[in-house]
Amino acid sequence: MYLEMNHIFKSFGDGESRTEVLHDITCGVEAGDICVLLGPSGSGKSILLNILGGIETVDSGSVCIGGDEIIGLDENGLSRYRRRHLGYVFQAYNLIPNLTVRENIEVGAYLSDRPLSVDELLQVLGLWEHRNKKLNQLSGGQQQRTSIGRAVVKKPDVLLCDEPTGALDYKTSREILKLIEDVNKMYATTVILVTHNDALRRMADQVLRLRDGRIMENTRNAAKLRAADLEW
Ligand SMILES: Nc1ncnc2c1ncn2[C@@H]1O[C@H](COP(=O)(O)OP(=O)(O)OP(=O)(O)O)[C@@H](O)[C@H]1O
Numbered sequence: 001m002y003l004e005m006n007h008i009f010k011s012f013g014d015g016e017s018r019t020e021v022l023h024d025i026t027c028g029v030e031a032g033d034i035c036v037l038l039g040p041s042g043s044g045k046s047i048l049l050n051i052l053g054g055i056e057t058v059d060s061g062s063v064c065i066g067g068d069e070i071i072g073l074d075e076n077g078l079s080r081y082r083r084r085h086l087g088y089v090f091q092a093y094n095l096i097p098n099l100t101v102r103e104n105i106e107v108g109a110y111l112s113d114r115p116l117s118v119d120e121l122l123q124v125l126g127l128w129e130h131r132n133k134k135l136n137q138l139s140g141g142q143q144q145r146t147s148i149g150r151a152v153v154k155k156p157d158v159l160l161c162d163e164p165t166g167a168l169d170y171k172t173s174r175e176i177l178k179l180i181e182d183v184n185k186m187y188a189t190t191v192i193l194v195t196h197n198d199a200l201r202r203m204a205d206q207v208l209r210l211r212d213g214r215i216m217e218n219t220r221n222a223a224k225l226r227a228a229d230l231e232w
Pocket residue numbers: 012013021039040041042043044045046047048196
């Protein structure tokens with residue numbers, strides 16, 4: 001397995017107020033797969049994603065990516081790990097408002113020693129004609145395309161997506177999911193996609209479902225649906 005999580009435990013608080021939010025998470029994700037991480041609100045999806053992203057600590061357990069352990073790395077090691085391996089896409093885009101589409105994507109390219117061509121990526125993203133616009137001139141879907149561009153331009157091994165369609169309408173959500181699928185295919189990027197939307201399980205190679213911080217389901221899809229054919 002490319003990404004391996006072993007016996008991860010995570011809690012917040014001490015003594016009486018201690019709450020366990022992840023309990024003995026053990027699973028793996030194959031390189032190049034789309035893994036859809038499902039579960040109700042509060043089930044631990046974002047915490048798990050943030051642990052994989054090296055921005056949240058664990059109480060115990062291990063996380064290996066390509067054979068390298070990330071738990072226990074110091075701040076420098078973690079930032080090297082994030083820079084080398086990860087792209088992050090959030091529900092709230094987290095772009096820089098005063099920059100253009102192209103400039104926002106270039107910010108991601110600076111973080112890599114092997115970035116994709118920004119011109120080529122602008123075409124793939126369907127943003128070529130919008131490349132010189134500032135963010136306030138863009139729709140939500142175009143902003144999310146830009147944030148996917150910023151995450152993908154450094155050619156990450158793993159794309160972590162936290163509710164990437166949470167703020168978007170139905171039609172735009174489907175377009176964004178298709179774009180994530182295109183990125184997965186074109187660049188063999190491993191995708192971990194956190195969502196409330198159960199319908200997205202059909203576009204996954206692997207489905208992980210959490211409840212109360214425990215894995216309730218870890219299955220593979222024999223035949224997955226193209227994102228363009230999803231309905232909900
Ligand atoms: N900093 C924190 N301190 C204390 N508890 C926290 C903290 N961050 C998260 N939690 C708790 O951890 C649990 C899991 O949170 P998490 O954000 O991972 O859920 P989620 O499945 O992503 O939910 P949602 O779908 O609503 O985003 C929740 O009960 C939450 O209240």
